Amino acid sequence: MEVIPYGRQNISQEDIESVISVLKSDFLTQGPAVPSFEKSVSDYVGSKYAYAVNSATSGLHLACIALGVGPGDRVWTSPISFVASANCALYCGASVDFVDIDPITYNLSVDRLEEKLIAAEKNGLLPKVVIPVHLAGQSCDMERISLLGKRFGFRIIEDASHAIGGSYKATKVGSCLYSDITVFSFHPVKIITSGEGGMVTTNDDHISEHIYRMRSHGITRNPQEMTKPADGPWYYQQIELGYNYRMTDIQAALGFSQMTRLDEFVKRRHEIFQSYKRLLGDLDLKLPTLVDYAHSALHLYVIRVPNGGALKANRKELFERLRLHNVIVNVHYIPIYSQPYYTKFGYDSNQYPEAEAYYSEAISLPMYPDLTDSQLEYVRESLVKPIGHQTIF
Ligand SMILES: *Cc1c(COP(=O)(O)O)cnc(C)c1O
Numbered sequence: 001m002e003v004i005p006y007g008r009q010n011i012s013q014e015d016i017e018s019v020i021s022v023l024k025s026d027f028l029t030q031g032p033a034v035p036s037f038e039k040s041v042s043d044y045v046g047s048k049y050a051y052a053v054n055s056a057t058s059g060l061h062l063a064c065i066a067l068g069v070g071p072g073d074r075v076w077t078s079p080i081s082f083v084a085s086a087n088c089a090l091y092c093g094a095s096v097d098f099v100d101i102d103p104i105t106y107n108l109s110v111d112r113l114e115e116k117l118i119a120a121e122k123n124g125l126l127p128k129v130v131i132p133v134h135l136a137g138q139s140c141d142m143e144r145i146s147l148l149g150k151r152f153g154f155r156i157i158e159d160a161s162h163a164i165g166g167s168y169k170a171t172k173v174g175s176c177l178y179s180d181i182t183v184f185s186f187h188p189v190k191i192i193t194s195g196e197g198g199m200v201t202t203n204d205d206h207i208s209e210h211i212y213r214m215r216s217h218g219i220t221r222n223p224q225e226m227t228k229p230a231d232g233p234w235y236y237q238q239i240e241l242g243y244n245y246r247m248t249d250i251q252a253a254l255g256f257s258q259m260t261r262l263d264e265f266v267k268r269r270h271e272i273f274q275s276y277k278r279l280l281g282d283l284d285l286k287l288p289t290l291v292d293y294a295h296s297a298l299h300l301y302v303i304r305v306p307n308g309g310a311l312k313a314n315r316k317e318l319f320e321r322l323r324l325h326n327v328i329v330n331v332h333y334i335p336i337y338s339q340p341y342y343t344k345f346g347y348d349s350n351q352y353p354e355a356e357a358y359y360s361e362a363i364s365l366p367m368y369p370d371l372t373d374s375q376l377e378y379v380r381e382s383l384v385k386p387i388g389h390q391t392i393f
Helices: 013-023 033-045 057-068 086-090 110-123 140-150 204-215 249-259 264-278 317-323 353-361 373-384
Strands: 049-053 074-076 096-097 129-131 155-160 179-185 197-201 301-304 362-365
Touching: 033 049, 033 155, 033 249, 049 057, 049 204, 049 249, 057 086, 057 155, 057 179, 057 197, 074 086, 086 096, 086 129, 086 204, 110 140, 129 140, 140 155, 197 204, 197 301, 264 301, 264 373, 317 362, 317 373, 353 362
Parallel strands: 074 096, 074 129, 129 155, 155 179
Antiparallel strands: 049 197, 179 197, 301 362
Protein backbone atom coordinates (compact mmCIF):
# COMPACT_ATOMS: atom_id res chain seq x y z
CA MET A 1 0.00 0.00 0.00
CA GLU A 2 1.27 3.46 -0.86
CA VAL A 3 2.01 6.10 1.71
CA ILE A 4 -1.01 8.25 2.69
CA PRO A 5 0.02 11.65 4.08
CA TYR A 6 -2.23 13.73 6.35
CA GLY A 7 -2.50 16.51 3.79
CA ARG A 8 -1.57 17.01 0.17
CA GLN A 9 -1.98 19.56 -2.60
CA ASN A 10 -4.09 18.97 -5.72
CA ILE A 11 -2.39 20.30 -8.86
CA SER A 12 -4.23 20.31 -12.21
CA GLN A 13 -2.91 20.68 -15.75
CA GLU A 14 -4.41 24.18 -15.74
CA ASP A 15 -2.43 25.07 -12.62
CA ILE A 16 0.74 23.94 -14.36
CA GLU A 17 -0.06 25.88 -17.51
CA SER A 18 -0.80 29.07 -15.62
CA VAL A 19 2.59 28.87 -13.90
CA ILE A 20 4.34 28.19 -17.21
CA SER A 21 2.67 31.19 -18.79
CA VAL A 22 4.14 33.44 -16.08
CA LEU A 23 7.57 31.90 -16.62
CA LYS A 24 7.30 32.85 -20.29
CA SER A 25 6.04 36.36 -19.53
CA ASP A 26 7.86 39.64 -18.77
CA PHE A 27 7.30 39.58 -15.01
CA LEU A 28 8.25 36.87 -12.56
CA THR A 29 7.41 39.22 -9.69
CA GLN A 30 5.60 42.56 -9.28
CA GLY A 31 3.66 41.84 -12.46
CA PRO A 32 -0.08 41.40 -13.09
CA ALA A 33 -0.54 37.91 -11.59
CA VAL A 34 -0.34 39.13 -7.98
CA PRO A 35 -3.16 41.72 -8.27
CA SER A 36 -5.29 39.17 -10.16
CA PHE A 37 -4.87 36.66 -7.34
CA GLU A 38 -5.57 39.37 -4.76
CA LYS A 39 -8.76 40.39 -6.56
CA SER A 40 -9.95 36.79 -6.82
CA VAL A 41 -9.58 36.42 -3.04
CA SER A 42 -11.14 39.77 -2.10
CA ASP A 43 -14.06 39.09 -4.47
CA TYR A 44 -14.52 35.61 -3.02
CA VAL A 45 -14.40 36.57 0.67
CA GLY A 46 -16.08 39.95 0.24
CA SER A 47 -13.33 42.13 1.70
CA LYS A 48 -12.41 45.60 0.48
CA TYR A 49 -8.68 44.80 0.29
CA ALA A 50 -6.50 41.71 -0.11
CA TYR A 51 -2.69 41.70 -0.17
CA ALA A 52 -0.63 38.69 -1.17
CA VAL A 53 2.45 37.98 0.93
CA ASN A 54 5.14 35.30 0.85
CA SER A 55 3.63 33.37 3.80
CA ALA A 56 0.90 33.57 6.40
CA THR A 57 3.67 34.08 8.94
CA SER A 58 4.66 37.31 7.13
CA GLY A 59 0.99 38.24 6.91
CA LEU A 60 0.51 37.81 10.66
CA HIS A 61 3.60 39.93 11.31
CA LEU A 62 2.30 42.71 9.03
CA ALA A 63 -1.12 42.47 10.67
CA CYS A 64 0.41 43.01 14.12
CA ILE A 65 2.45 45.95 12.81
CA ALA A 66 -0.61 47.52 11.18
CA LEU A 67 -2.48 47.35 14.50
CA GLY A 68 0.43 49.08 16.23
CA VAL A 69 1.58 46.11 18.30
CA GLY A 70 4.87 46.93 20.03
CA PRO A 71 6.90 46.55 23.22
CA GLY A 72 4.70 46.57 26.33
CA ASP A 73 1.64 45.36 24.44
CA ARG A 74 -0.06 42.05 25.08
CA VAL A 75 -1.40 39.72 22.39
CA TRP A 76 -3.59 36.72 23.19
CA THR A 77 -4.13 33.67 21.04
CA SER A 78 -4.96 29.96 21.23
CA PRO A 79 -2.36 27.56 22.64
CA ILE A 80 -3.49 24.88 20.16
CA SER A 81 -2.12 26.42 16.99
CA PHE A 82 1.00 26.59 14.91
CA VAL A 83 3.74 28.66 16.58
CA ALA A 84 3.39 31.38 13.92
CA SER A 85 0.07 32.51 15.50
CA ALA A 86 2.04 33.65 18.56
CA ASN A 87 5.48 34.42 17.09
CA CYS A 88 4.06 37.39 15.18
CA ALA A 89 3.53 39.24 18.47
CA LEU A 90 7.05 38.44 19.67
CA TYR A 91 8.48 39.83 16.39
CA CYS A 92 6.94 43.17 17.41
CA GLY A 93 8.38 43.06 20.93
CA ALA A 94 5.00 42.40 22.54
CA SER A 95 4.24 39.63 25.03
CA VAL A 96 1.97 36.67 24.33
CA ASP A 97 -0.62 34.98 26.49
CA PHE A 98 -2.96 32.10 25.75
CA VAL A 99 -6.66 31.42 26.25
CA ASP A 100 -7.66 27.79 26.86
CA ILE A 101 -9.59 25.98 24.14
CA ASP A 102 -13.21 24.95 23.86
CA PRO A 103 -13.67 21.20 24.49
CA ILE A 104 -15.99 20.78 21.47
CA THR A 105 -14.46 22.92 18.69
CA TYR A 106 -10.86 23.05 20.03
CA ASN A 107 -10.86 26.73 19.07
CA LEU A 108 -10.03 29.37 21.65
CA SER A 109 -12.90 29.27 24.17
CA VAL A 110 -14.95 32.44 24.12
CA ASP A 111 -16.12 31.78 27.70
CA ARG A 112 -12.53 31.47 28.93
CA LEU A 113 -11.66 34.59 26.91
CA GLU A 114 -14.37 36.59 28.64
CA GLU A 115 -13.28 35.40 32.10
CA LYS A 116 -9.66 36.20 31.35
CA LEU A 117 -10.59 39.67 30.06
CA ILE A 118 -12.59 40.47 33.19
CA ALA A 119 -9.59 39.49 35.35
CA ALA A 120 -7.14 41.37 33.11
CA GLU A 121 -9.24 44.52 33.24
CA LYS A 122 -9.01 44.54 37.05
CA ASN A 123 -5.23 44.22 36.86
CA GLY A 124 -4.82 46.70 34.00
CA LEU A 125 -3.41 43.94 31.78
CA LEU A 126 -5.85 43.89 28.86
CA PRO A 127 -4.56 42.67 25.49
CA LYS A 128 -4.14 45.04 22.56
CA VAL A 129 -4.89 42.30 20.04
CA VAL A 130 -6.56 38.87 20.17
CA ILE A 131 -5.75 36.35 17.42
CA PRO A 132 -8.48 33.70 17.15
CA VAL A 133 -7.34 30.73 15.06
CA HIS A 134 -9.95 28.86 13.00
CA LEU A 135 -8.63 25.42 13.86
CA ALA A 136 -9.11 22.77 11.17
CA GLY A 137 -10.94 25.36 9.04
CA GLN A 138 -13.92 25.88 11.37
CA SER A 139 -14.49 29.52 12.24
CA CYS A 140 -14.45 30.69 15.83
CA ASP A 141 -17.65 32.36 17.06
CA MET A 142 -16.51 35.72 15.67
CA GLU A 143 -19.58 37.76 16.55
CA ARG A 144 -19.09 37.01 20.25
CA ILE A 145 -15.36 37.72 20.04
CA SER A 146 -16.07 40.96 18.21
CA LEU A 147 -18.51 42.07 20.93
CA LEU A 148 -15.85 41.36 23.56
CA GLY A 149 -13.41 43.38 21.44
CA LYS A 150 -15.73 46.40 21.61
CA ARG A 151 -16.36 45.94 25.33
CA PHE A 152 -12.71 45.53 26.33
CA GLY A 153 -11.09 47.59 23.59
CA PHE A 154 -8.93 45.06 21.78
CA ARG A 155 -8.41 44.56 18.04
CA ILE A 156 -8.83 41.24 16.23
CA ILE A 157 -6.66 39.38 13.71
CA GLU A 158 -8.19 36.14 12.42
CA ASP A 159 -5.57 33.48 11.78
CA ALA A 160 -7.51 31.79 8.98
CA SER A 161 -4.55 29.76 7.72
CA HIS A 162 -6.83 26.70 7.71
CA ALA A 163 -10.03 28.36 6.67
CA ILE A 164 -10.14 29.81 3.16
CA GLY A 165 -13.39 28.59 1.60
CA GLY A 166 -15.09 28.39 4.98
CA SER A 167 -17.83 30.67 6.20
CA TYR A 168 -19.17 32.10 9.43
CA LYS A 169 -22.92 32.84 9.66
CA ALA A 170 -23.74 34.76 6.46
CA THR A 171 -20.14 35.76 5.66
CA LYS A 172 -17.14 34.11 4.10
CA VAL A 173 -14.11 33.77 6.37
CA GLY A 174 -11.93 36.73 5.38
CA SER A 175 -14.77 39.23 5.02
CA CYS A 176 -13.48 40.92 8.21
CA LEU A 177 -17.03 41.77 9.24
CA TYR A 178 -16.10 40.78 12.82
CA SER A 179 -12.38 41.52 12.80
CA ASP A 180 -9.78 44.06 11.69
CA ILE A 181 -7.65 41.73 9.60
CA THR A 182 -7.75 38.13 8.36
CA VAL A 183 -4.70 36.11 7.28
CA PHE A 184 -4.73 33.03 5.01
CA SER A 185 -1.93 30.51 4.29
CA PHE A 186 -1.25 28.83 0.96
CA HIS A 187 1.30 26.28 2.16
CA PRO A 188 0.77 23.03 0.17
CA VAL A 189 -1.01 21.21 3.00
CA LYS A 190 -3.61 24.00 3.31
CA ILE A 191 -6.89 24.31 1.37
CA ILE A 192 -5.38 25.97 -1.72
CA THR A 193 -1.70 26.51 -2.40
CA SER A 194 0.76 28.88 -4.05
CA GLY A 195 3.78 26.79 -2.98
CA GLU A 196 4.51 29.16 -0.14
CA GLY A 197 2.30 32.18 0.35
CA GLY A 198 -0.35 34.00 2.27
CA MET A 199 -2.99 36.71 1.93
CA VAL A 200 -4.07 39.49 4.26
CA THR A 201 -7.60 40.89 3.97
CA THR A 202 -9.09 43.99 5.58
CA ASN A 203 -11.77 46.62 5.04
CA ASP A 204 -9.84 49.43 6.73
CA ASP A 205 -8.17 52.03 4.47
CA HIS A 206 -5.36 52.87 6.92
CA ILE A 207 -4.53 49.26 7.75
CA SER A 208 -4.56 48.54 4.05
CA GLU A 209 -2.06 51.30 3.18
CA HIS A 210 0.18 50.32 6.05
CA ILE A 211 0.28 46.65 5.08
CA TYR A 212 0.88 47.52 1.44
CA ARG A 213 3.88 49.68 2.40
CA MET A 214 5.37 47.34 4.98
CA ARG A 215 5.17 44.40 2.56
CA SER A 216 7.74 46.21 0.42
CA HIS A 217 10.40 47.91 2.60
CA GLY A 218 8.17 50.69 3.99
CA ILE A 219 8.42 52.43 0.64
CA THR A 220 5.66 54.66 -0.74
CA ARG A 221 5.02 56.19 -4.16
CA ASN A 222 1.90 57.96 -2.93
CA PRO A 223 2.56 61.77 -2.92
CA GLN A 224 0.18 62.19 0.03
CA GLU A 225 2.38 59.97 2.21
CA MET A 226 5.64 61.76 1.27
CA THR A 227 7.40 64.37 3.36
CA LYS A 228 8.02 66.64 0.34
CA PRO A 229 7.03 66.92 -3.32
CA ALA A 230 8.55 64.27 -5.62
CA ASP A 231 11.96 65.07 -7.18
CA GLY A 232 10.71 63.52 -10.42
CA PRO A 233 8.85 60.55 -11.90
CA TRP A 234 11.45 58.08 -10.48
CA TYR A 235 10.91 59.26 -6.94
CA TYR A 236 9.83 57.17 -3.98
CA GLN A 237 10.32 57.51 -0.25
CA GLN A 238 11.03 55.01 2.46
CA ILE A 239 9.02 56.37 5.36
CA GLU A 240 9.33 53.43 7.80
CA LEU A 241 11.29 50.20 8.22
CA GLY A 242 9.48 47.53 6.20
CA TYR A 243 10.27 44.10 4.80
CA ASN A 244 10.34 42.21 1.54
CA TYR A 245 7.30 40.02 2.16
CA ARG A 246 6.12 40.06 -1.47
CA MET A 247 4.68 37.05 -3.29
CA THR A 248 6.09 36.26 -6.75
CA ASP A 249 3.91 36.17 -9.86
CA ILE A 250 4.86 32.51 -10.29
CA GLN A 251 3.22 31.74 -6.94
CA ALA A 252 0.27 34.06 -7.56
CA ALA A 253 -0.49 32.32 -10.89
CA LEU A 254 -0.75 29.01 -9.06
CA GLY A 255 -2.87 30.53 -6.31
CA PHE A 256 -5.18 32.24 -8.81
CA SER A 257 -5.68 29.00 -10.70
CA GLN A 258 -6.35 27.10 -7.45
CA MET A 259 -9.00 29.65 -6.43
CA THR A 260 -11.19 28.45 -9.33
CA ARG A 261 -11.43 25.04 -7.59
CA LEU A 262 -11.72 26.26 -4.00
CA ASP A 263 -15.41 25.39 -3.57
CA GLU A 264 -14.85 22.01 -5.18
CA PHE A 265 -12.01 21.27 -2.73
CA VAL A 266 -14.14 22.18 0.29
CA LYS A 267 -17.05 20.12 -1.02
CA ARG A 268 -14.82 17.06 -1.42
CA ARG A 269 -13.45 17.59 2.11
CA HIS A 270 -17.02 17.47 3.42
CA GLU A 271 -17.63 14.21 1.54
CA ILE A 272 -14.54 12.76 3.20
CA PHE A 273 -15.82 14.01 6.56
CA GLN A 274 -19.05 12.05 5.97
CA SER A 275 -17.13 8.95 4.87
CA TYR A 276 -15.06 9.03 8.04
CA LYS A 277 -18.24 9.37 10.09
CA ARG A 278 -19.58 6.22 8.44
CA LEU A 279 -16.29 4.31 8.65
CA LEU A 280 -15.24 5.29 12.18
CA GLY A 281 -18.59 5.88 13.89
CA ASP A 282 -18.55 2.52 15.69
CA LEU A 283 -15.02 2.91 17.09
CA ASP A 284 -14.18 4.23 20.53
CA LEU A 285 -12.89 7.54 19.20
CA LYS A 286 -14.08 11.11 19.52
CA LEU A 287 -14.76 12.35 15.99
CA PRO A 288 -14.72 16.07 15.17
CA THR A 289 -17.84 18.18 15.64
CA LEU A 290 -19.20 20.67 13.10
CA VAL A 291 -21.02 23.63 14.63
CA ASP A 292 -24.14 25.20 13.12
CA TYR A 293 -22.84 28.79 12.97
CA ALA A 294 -19.98 27.96 10.60
CA HIS A 295 -19.26 26.05 7.42
CA SER A 296 -15.81 24.55 7.95
CA ALA A 297 -13.20 24.45 5.20
CA LEU A 298 -12.14 21.15 6.85
CA HIS A 299 -8.40 21.59 6.57
CA LEU A 300 -7.83 18.92 9.23
CA TYR A 301 -9.68 15.86 10.49
CA VAL A 302 -8.74 15.60 14.17
CA ILE A 303 -9.85 12.54 16.16
CA ARG A 304 -9.32 12.10 19.87
CA VAL A 305 -8.21 8.76 21.24
CA PRO A 306 -9.48 8.27 24.79
CA ASN A 307 -6.79 6.80 27.02
CA GLY A 308 -7.46 3.09 27.59
CA GLY A 309 -10.28 3.04 25.04
CA ALA A 310 -11.64 0.01 23.21
CA LEU A 311 -9.00 0.18 20.49
CA LYS A 312 -6.62 -1.01 23.21
CA ALA A 313 -4.14 1.68 22.36
CA ASN A 314 -3.51 5.15 23.61
CA ARG A 315 -2.86 8.08 21.28
CA LYS A 316 0.87 7.44 20.98
CA GLU A 317 0.39 3.75 20.24
CA LEU A 318 -2.32 4.45 17.69
CA PHE A 319 -0.17 7.12 16.08
CA GLU A 320 2.72 4.66 15.75
CA ARG A 321 0.39 1.93 14.49
CA LEU A 322 -0.95 4.20 11.74
CA ARG A 323 2.54 5.26 10.70
CA LEU A 324 3.66 1.61 10.53
CA HIS A 325 0.73 1.07 8.18
CA ASN A 326 2.08 3.98 6.07
CA VAL A 327 -0.71 6.33 7.13
CA ILE A 328 1.40 9.38 7.88
CA VAL A 329 -0.74 11.01 10.53
CA ASN A 330 0.26 14.07 12.52
CA VAL A 331 -0.62 15.97 15.70
CA HIS A 332 -1.98 19.53 15.42
CA TYR A 333 -0.70 20.98 17.68
CA ILE A 334 1.78 20.80 20.54
CA PRO A 335 0.62 23.56 22.95
CA ILE A 336 2.66 26.63 22.07
CA TYR A 337 3.33 27.50 25.73
CA SER A 338 5.18 24.19 26.11
CA GLN A 339 7.70 24.93 23.34
CA PRO A 340 11.21 25.43 24.75
CA TYR A 341 11.41 28.95 23.32
CA TYR A 342 8.20 29.86 25.17
CA THR A 343 8.89 28.22 28.54
CA LYS A 344 11.09 31.16 29.59
CA PHE A 345 7.98 33.34 29.64
CA GLY A 346 6.71 31.22 32.54
CA TYR A 347 3.31 29.85 31.43
CA ASP A 348 1.49 27.49 33.78
CA SER A 349 0.08 24.47 31.94
CA ASN A 350 -2.50 24.07 34.74
CA GLN A 351 -4.22 27.11 33.30
CA TYR A 352 -4.97 25.18 30.13
CA PRO A 353 -6.65 21.91 31.16
CA GLU A 354 -8.58 21.56 27.88
CA ALA A 355 -5.48 22.18 25.75
CA GLU A 356 -3.55 19.62 27.84
CA ALA A 357 -6.31 17.00 27.50
CA TYR A 358 -6.60 17.67 23.78
CA TYR A 359 -2.87 17.39 23.23
CA SER A 360 -2.76 14.02 25.00
CA GLU A 361 -5.46 12.56 22.73
CA ALA A 362 -5.39 14.22 19.29
CA ILE A 363 -4.38 12.72 15.96
CA SER A 364 -4.95 14.33 12.55
CA LEU A 365 -6.08 11.66 10.08
CA PRO A 366 -5.48 12.13 6.33
CA MET A 367 -7.72 14.87 4.90
CA TYR A 368 -7.26 16.18 1.35
CA PRO A 369 -9.41 16.21 -1.80
CA ASP A 370 -7.62 13.42 -3.67
CA LEU A 371 -8.22 10.76 -0.98
CA THR A 372 -10.09 7.83 -2.50
CA ASP A 373 -12.78 5.71 -0.87
CA SER A 374 -10.43 2.73 -0.72
CA GLN A 375 -7.76 4.84 0.97
CA LEU A 376 -10.32 5.92 3.56
CA GLU A 377 -11.23 2.29 4.19
CA TYR A 378 -7.53 1.54 4.54
CA VAL A 379 -7.26 4.24 7.20
CA ARG A 380 -10.03 2.52 9.18
CA GLU A 381 -8.37 -0.87 8.83
CA SER A 382 -5.07 0.59 9.95
CA LEU A 383 -6.72 2.02 13.04
CA VAL A 384 -8.21 -1.27 14.17
CA LYS A 385 -5.50 -3.67 13.02
CA PRO A 386 -2.49 -3.92 15.32
CA ILE A 387 0.87 -4.38 13.63
CA GLY A 388 1.85 -8.08 13.77
CA HIS A 389 4.95 -7.88 15.93
CA GLN A 390 3.62 -5.13 18.13
CA THR A 391 2.52 -6.22 21.58
CA ILE A 392 -0.58 -4.44 22.72
CA PHE A 393 -1.88 -4.92 26.22
C1 LIG B 1 0.29 27.07 8.41
C2 LIG B 1 -0.06 27.98 9.50
C3 LIG B 1 0.55 29.24 9.68
C4 LIG B 1 1.75 29.67 8.89
O1 LIG B 1 1.52 29.60 7.54
P1 LIG B 1 2.75 29.82 6.54
O2 LIG B 1 2.08 30.23 5.27
O3 LIG B 1 3.44 28.50 6.44
O4 LIG B 1 3.63 30.88 7.09
C5 LIG B 1 0.07 30.08 10.66
N1 LIG B 1 -0.95 29.71 11.46
C6 LIG B 1 -1.54 28.51 11.35
C7 LIG B 1 -2.68 28.19 12.25
C8 LIG B 1 -1.11 27.60 10.38
O5 LIG B 1 -1.67 26.40 10.30
